[in-house]
Structures are given as structure tokens and as C-alpha cells.
Amino acid sequence: xxxxxxxxxxxxxxxxxxxxxxxxxxxxxxxxxxxxxxxxxxxxxxxxxxxxxxxxxxxxxxxxxxxxxxxxxxxxxxxxxxxxxxxxxxxxxxxxxxxxxxxxxxxxxxxxxxxxxxxxxxxxxxxxxxxxxxxxxxxxxxxxxxxxxxxxxxxxxxxxxxxxxxxxxxxxxxxxxxxxxxxxxxxxxxxxxxxxxxxxxxxxxxxxxxxxxxxxxxxxxxxxxxxxxxxxxxxxxxxxxxxxxxxxxxxxxxxxxxxxxxxxxxxxxxxxxxxxxxxxxxxxxxxxxxxxxxxxxxxxxxxxxxxxxxxxxxxxxxxxxxxxxxxxxxxxxxxxxxxxxxxxxxxxxxxxxxxxxxxxxxxxxxxxxxxxxxxxxxxxxxxxxxxxxxxxxxxxxxxx
Numbered sequence: 080x081x082x083x084x085x086x087x088x089x090x091x092x093x094x095x096x097x098x099x100x101x102x103x104x105x106x107x108x109x110x111x112x113x114x115x116x117x118x119x120x121x122x123x124x125x126x127x128x129x130x131x132x133x134x135x136x137x138x139x140x141x142x143x144x145x146x147x148x149x150x151x152x153x154x155x156x157x158x159x160x161x162x163x164x165x166x167x168x169x170x171x172x173x174x175x176x177x178x179x180x181x182x183x184x185x186x187x188x189x190x191x192x193x194x195x196x197x198x199x200x201x202x203x204x205x206x207x208x209x210x211x212x213x214x215x216x217x218x219x220x221x222x223x224x225x226x227x228x229x230x231x232x233x234x235x236x237x238x239x240x241x242x243x244x245x246x247x248x249x250x251x252x253x254x255x256x257x258x259x260x261x262x263x264x265x266x267x268x269x270x271x272x273x274x275x276x277x278x279x280x281x282x283x284x285x286x287x288x289x290x291x292x293x294x295x296x297x298x299x300x301x302x303x304x305x306x307x308x309x310x311x312x313x314x315x316x317x318x319x320x321x322x323x324x325x326x327x328x329x330x331x332x333x334x335x336x337x338x339x340x341x342x343x344x345x346x347x348x349x350x351x352x353x354x355x356x357x358x359x360x361x362x363x364x365x366x367x368x369x370x371x372x373x374x375x376x377x378x379x380x381x382x383x384x385x386x387x388x389x390x391x392x393x394x395x396x397x398x399x400x401x402x403x404x405x406x407x408x409x410x411x412x413x414x415x416x417x418x419x420x421x422x423x424x425x426x427x428x429x430x431x432x433x434x435x436x437x438x439x440x441x442x443x444x445x446x447x448x449x450x451x452x453x454x455x456x457x458x459x460x461x462x463x464x465x466x467x468x469x470x471x472x473x474x475x476x477x478x479x
Contacts, residue, residue, distance in 0.1 A: 275298075
């Protein structure tokens with residue numbers, strides 16, 4: 080049985096040819112869709128992630144080469160630090176002993192090669208012709224007078240204030256420096272931070288009012304990972320639920336929600352698959368990809384669904400409405416996708432590697448979202464139409 084198609088679509092030859100293929104041969108269209116999935120999805124298992132400052136430039140970039148030479152000559156300047164705070168001041172016996180304990184414990188953290196704090200700082204004093212060098216904290220217990228003397232010495236020292244101790248004497252710092260890494264290696268900041276937290280948890284309840292803060296470049300690098308994972312575990316699912324909820328309220332159809340969800344998931348999946356195939360390193364900036372593609376996929380799907388229900392409301396059968404929706408939106412959605420992809424690709428001319436990779440992947444994902452909108456949503460609507468219309472048409476005729 081043939082179906083009547085309005086004659087104004089006769090001039091849209093490319094759109095009509097592409098849409099006819101999807102509507103009349105939905106199984107072949109779905110085969111192409113699954114071939115794309117089979118080609119790209121396995122790359123997900125090859126994705127590697129890094130969170131160090133080195134991710135921002137290529138390994139042969141001049142700034143990275145400078146960093147390599149610096150670390151080779153002077154050692155690593157990457158450290159994780161602990162800030163020990165007490166509102167009544169650091170110069171108390173309990174606080175001093177906790178500071179000394181943390182300093183000793185930080186030597187046990189993975190990749191730490193040097194720990195510095197007031198507890199192992201050698202205080203140098205000169206008396207006439209004698210030079211005397213002693214640990215700044217040489218005892219476990221001090222009298223009130225001795226504590227007052229230590230505080231005065233520390234705050235009047237040339238080095239200690241604003242480095243190991245705050246000017247008001249309430250905040251002390253411990254620096255744990257990490258071993259330098261060789262070219263191609265990566266410091267495991269996650270393990271460093273986790274082990275540091277274990278050391279902090281062992282002492283944080285030993286004194287009322289004591290607070291210990293984990294800071295420093297190593298903690299900051301790992302924070303990028305934590306924030307990215309937190310966003311992907313909370314923010315992205317919330318966006319999914321919110322937009323899919325709006326989609327259901329708009330069209331009152333679970334089929335639309337399921338098809339849109341499939342489009343979003345597969346578009347994001349093949350984009351991350353390309354990431355693995357091309358050895359692009361996952362980092363905090365690339366964690367924004369799901370949110371970007373989510374909006375693009377919803378826009379593509381809404382165009383098709385809106386047109387489909389419009390034509391259904393004007394008396395067309397389901398398969399007719401599917402074909403007309405695909406033809407009607409072919410040029411505008413394709414041009415929009417191409418221009419969006421070009422916009423993303425325009426940011427690839429930068430030396431900053433994550434921004435460049437973001438441009439490549441979002442541009443690719445945008446085009447795949449458009450392709451999957453037609454191959455997956457179009458063919459699924461066509462298959463659903465067989466049940467709604469009661470017959471599978473063999474061809475379409477133009478009404479005159």
C-alpha cells in the first residue's frame with residue numbers, strides 16, 4: 080500500500096532519498112547504527128585518565144620540556160601540605176606533639192621523599208663565637224614560659240613566619256614533597272591524597288578544636304578528579320532526569336523518553352570510544368562532554384518528535400508522519416550540527432591540549448548525535464508505525 084506525500088517535499092531530493100531509506104528499510108538503518116556502535120564503543124575500555132599539570136600541554140611542548148629539565152636538575156617541586164589550625168594557637172603541648180606526629184607519619188605516604196615542618200626545622204643560634212643548632216621542638220613537654228619563648232622565636236624568625244607558621248601563631252604547615260617523575264610516568268595523586276587523609280584521621284580527634292586541612296598542588300590536582308567524578312555522578316544524572324522529564328511532559332510518551340535516552344547514551348558512548356581509540360587522555364575538562372552532548376541530543380530529538388506529532392495531528396499516518404518529520408528537519412538539523420561541529424573544531428588551534436581535545440570530541444559527538452537521530456530514532460519510529468498503521472508500506476507517492 081502506498082502513502083500520499085505532499086508535493087512540496089519533491090524538491091528535497093537528498094533529504095527525501097535519505098529519509099526514504101530509513102523509513103522503508105529500517106532494519107538496514109539500524110544495522111548501520113549498530114555497526115557504528117561496534118566500531119567505536121570498544122574504545123571506552125582503552126581510556127586513560129591523568130590529573131597532573133602536564134595534561135595541559137603536549138609532551139614535546141616547550142613548557143613541558145622546561146619542567147622536565149627543572150625537575151631533573153632540582154627535583155620535584157610538587158608537594159602535598161597539611162595545615163594544622165587551633166584557635167588557641169599552635170604553641171600548646173598537645174598541638175606541638177600532633178604536629179610532630181603528623182610530620183613523622185607523612186614520611187610513610189607513597190612517593191613522599193622529604194617532609195618539612197617546624198618540628199624538624201633546625202633552629203640556629205649564635206652566642207659570641209659559638210654556633211648552636213637544635214631542633215626547634217627539642218622536647219615533648221614545655222612549660223608555659225618555654226611555650227611563650229618558642230612562639231616569640233618563631234614569629235620573629237626570618238624564615239618561619241608565613242612559611243611554617245602564620246603571623247598570629249594559630250596555623251602551622253607541614254610540607255611533604257613528592258619524588259620527581261620520569262617522562263611518560265604519572266604520579267598517583269589519588270593514592271597520595273587517600274593515604275594523607277588516613278594520617279589526618281588518626282590524629283584529628285586527639286585535641287578539641289583542632290582542624291587539619293589538606294592543601295598543596297597534589298591535593299589540588301586530585302581535586303580535579305574528585306569534582307569531575309562528583310559532577311558525573313550527581314549533576315549529569317540530574318540533567319538527564321530533568322530534561323527527560325520535560326520531554327515526557329511535552330509529548331506524554333514513554334517511547335519518546337526511551338528513544339531520547341538511547342540517543343544520548345549512544346552518542347556519549349561513541350564519543351568516549353573515539354577518545355580511547357585515539358589515546359586522548361581523560362581529564363577534568365573532558366568531563367564536560369556528557370553535559371554538552373546531552374543538550375545537543377535533546378535538541379535533535381525534539382525537532383523530530385515535534386514534527387512527527389505535528390503531522391500526526393494533521394491526519395497523516397504514523398509512517399507518513401515519520402517520513403515527513405525526517406525530510407522537513409533534514410536540512411536545518413544538518414546545517415545546525417555542521418555549524419556547531421565547526422565551532423567546536425575552531426578551538427582546536429590552541430596549544431592547550433585538553434581544550435583542543437574537547438573541540439575534537441564535541442565536534443565528533445555533535446555529528447554522531449545527528450546521524451544517530453536519523454538512523455536510530457527514525458528507524459525505530461518507522462518500526463513502531465507498523466503497529467500503529469497496521470501495514471508496512473512498500474513505497475510513497477506524491478499527492479497532486
